[in-house]
Amino acid sequence: MTAGPQASGAALRDLLRAGLPLPDYTVVDPALLDLRGVVARAAWPDDPASRLRALDSLLRWQLARFVHHRLAVPTRLLFGAVPEAAGLTLTERREKAAAAAGYEVHHFRKRVEPEICEQLADMLNADSEDLRSRAIPPALGQARRPLRLPADVFAWEAAEHEQALSLLWSGVYALRAALLAVAVAIGMGGPDSAQAAEAARTALWRLAQTLNAAAGYVIAYGPSVLGADPQTGPEELGRLAGWFPVLSDELAAELAAAASQSDSREQFWSAVQASSGATEANAWCKDLAASAVPAEEGAS
Structure with a gap:
């Protein structure tokens, strides 16, 4: 290549x-x-x-x-x-x-x-x-008429796939916004501030939603995003949102399950704190905040 x-x-x-x-x-x-x-x-x-x-x-x-x-x-x-x-x-x-x-x-x-x-x-x-993946979100354009599909099973299947892909990408962009919010909170109040802690928890919630959407995509369409070149796993798209600490496979599964059963960040966070992965989740949030602190001027 x-x-x-x-x-x-x-x-x-x-x-x-x-x-x-x-x-x-x-x-x-x-x-x-x-x-x-x-x-x-x-x-x-x-x-x-x-x-x-x-x-x-x-x-x-x-x-x-x-x-x-x-x-x-x-x-x-x-x-x-x-x-x-x-x-x-x-x-x-x-x-x-x-x-x-x-x-x-x-x-x-x-x-x-x-x-x-x-x-x-x-x-x-x-x-x-x-940017290892060339998978890109569905293209958007200004709509001039209502969205209607023909009475065609293939059109319905294509629309269902785009729906799943749009849900997946919406999670990626929400995670991106949350990671930016962490950086802003740290810049304003420092890594140990209450604002940074809240922003990190929101980022974990958004990551969990992305993992949940990825799991749903895999069940419906397989382990790779259709049309991506090179082949890309749905869960890999979250990495396009920005850097965040690595999750263990066990915690990732717990977070995705908690996200699937939660209607709000508060409900999600309560579920995580009651799970076996609470300690690792709390450490992840602290690591995210600490890693977003800029290096000292002149440091290599």
Whole structure:
């Protein structure tokens, strides 16, 4: 199997003149539009305009979590990803970014910008490597008429499969939102705060719902998501939501069962605390909160 395309710092530097949001007429290196992380996020993967919008969204996400702490704010200013830099020319954005970083503009342009773009390229490439599955959620579009199916058993079966797949992906996105909420709670109150503990419990509940939906999918359609390339187990889709501590098979089964019998997070959490996996579940929540704490500046 050949390796996929790789983002480069030079390709990203070419995007600086346009800045974010990327205009529809932006000329983009094909290697960026062909990144697995871009293709997988595009609503219409075969449409270059859809890929451009996906690239814009992915860039914003990577800029929001830029790994070099000291250059994070200057980088967002340089690309125009913050309100105070929106609509400015590259020269104006570069001046603001250099000032925020504490560098003279000429030095920033010659020395720091290449470093920023190479770091961002590494993040994009890592994202594509992490995105092992090419399974994508059902495409959505603006509906112009009510959804009606023909009196055809094959149409009904296709609709039932899309229904199961939509339920599965809704769990993945809900888990993603919960993991982001954990990061926000820790940023505001620290890993030991009550807000972080509550957010972690919500993340566990969302993960359990995803596992329950995956179990239902397996029963109905088998151990792999239909149409995924390479083959992907339904339970693997949860990993696309973001990083979280590994669950034992026993706890995963208990969580899925508790989710199937619970109508709320509170009911789910009560069931988990009364189960044999309570200790492991509590440890999972603590590990999730502790792992979301950013590394100290300058740490490798």
